[in-house]
Amino acid sequence: MRKLIASVLFLAMVIMAPTALANSENIKQFTVNEVTVYPIQDSQGEMDVSLFSGPLSAQERAAYMPGGKAPASINVFLLKTPSGNVLVDTGWGKSGPGGQALTDLIKLSGLGPDDIDVVVLTHMHPDHIGGLLNGHEPFFSRARVMVSAPELSYWAKASATSPPAAEQGDDSENLPAEAGDEPGFDPLAVPMENEGEAVVIEGEAAAPLSDEAVEEVAPADEAAAPEAEELPVAPGASADNRDETEADVLAVAIRELPRAVIAAYGDRLTTFEFGSEVVPGLTAVEAVGHTPGHTALLLKSGERQLLFIGDLIHAAALQFPEPDECTSYDQDKAPAIGSRKVILSMAADGNLPVAGAHIPFPGIGFVKPDGKRGFTFTPVQGSGS
Numbered sequence: 001m002r003k004l005i006a007s008v009l010f011l012a013m014v015i016m017a018p019t020a021l022a023n024s025e026n027i028k029q030f031t032v033n034e035v036t037v038y039p040i041q042d043s044q045g046e047m048d049v050s051l052f053s054g055p056l057s058a059q060e061r062a063a064y065m066p067g068g069k070a071p072a073s074i075n076v077f078l079l080k081t082p083s084g085n086v087l088v089d090t091g092w093g094k095s096g097p098g099g100q101a102l103t104d105l106i107k108l109s110g111l112g113p114d115d116i117d118v119v120v121l122t123h124m125h126p127d128h129i130g131g132l133l134n135g136h137e138p139f140f141s142r143a144r145v146m147v148s149a150p151e152l153s154y155w156a157k158a159s160a161t162s163p164p165a166a167e168q169g170d171d172s173e174n175l176p177a178e179a180g181d182e183p184g185f186d187p188l189a190v191p192m193e194n195e196g197e198a199v200v201i202e203g204e205a206a207a208p209l210s211d212e213a214v215e216e217v218a219p220a221d222e223a224a225a226p227e228a229e230e231l232p233v234a235p236g237a238s239a240d241n242r243d244e245t246e247a248d249v250l251a252v253a254i255r256e257l258p259r260a261v262i263a264a265y266g267d268r269l270t271t272f273e274f275g276s277e278v279v280p281g282l283t284a285v286e287a288v289g290h291t292p293g294h295t296a297l298l299l300k301s302g303e304r305q306l307l308f309i310g311d312l313i314h315a316a317a318l319q320f321p322e323p324d325e326c327t328s329y330d331q332d333k334a335p336a337i338g339s340r341k342v343i344l345s346m347a348a349d350g351n352l353p354v355a356g357a358h359i360p361f362p363g364i365g366f367v368k369p370d371g372k373r374g375f376t377f378t379p380v381q382g383s384g385s
């Protein structure tokens, strides 16, 4: 068990190489007309080149990822809307190393977890649903949780079947190997590495962000867009170090977290159809491929819009210019590529800012065709506190 616990923590680091976060640097804000959007960084890290495959040669791929890495992040988006407080995804939360940060960062917006009315999920991978849980209990006392009907159906079936990954046919072929030979393993019982390290938010940083500091989301000045910074590498956080056992343990987390969320939220977990208005002003856009029900979400308030693209992009440095490149986490690669191209084209055509779960924090920016195979991405930094 001890080895498994270590492996789960290690895998969380492989995915995102998180570092301790909990300060005002990790929350930004934008306004989209009547809606205030707070990108919150659950954890930060980088993607390893070994996670990607596609038409590029290894040498071509490496040219986009110096040192075999691309900066990445786990971003959660908190929306204060006239009709309620909405969270788009939850990060790993308390189910992963960034959890304490998420709690306190929500407070920086002037809200607490109990103030969240609705959590809308782009999909049910662990780095998007972990924050829904505090152990086996709901982290959000009041929130409804909404996910697309095909996504919930897939994970409900997957988590009810044992061993599921071996029996799900083509849909699961790209998931890590099944871990059905680890009876009794409970990823939710895993103590966090940062447990006991109180996150202290002091002084002005603890105050709600001021309205004056809010920055409109507007087309960015490309020349002013800063370069993404090189992020620190967690010790040992190299995909080269993974072995089959670790891949197996990740497969357990992938299956067990959806199961636990379904059990914890019960009737508070509901589904939506693609094309429907999930909450006022937020419409579900089909973006399947990464997972069977992967969803983009289009926020509209007055004339302003913002498109949440979930996991269409994992390594921004590689996949904006080369959208045919997939991560191993893309469960069905052909539709994942199709969704990536269609939705990024839609964003480019409409000059829509996009907000991505793994684009370097704050994860928001503008997309344009690059005149070759893909797109340019110009980040918008937003205002801090």
Ligand SMILES: [Zn+2]
Pocket (backbone or CB within 6 Å): 125, 127, 128, 311, 357, 358
């Ligand atoms: Zn993800």
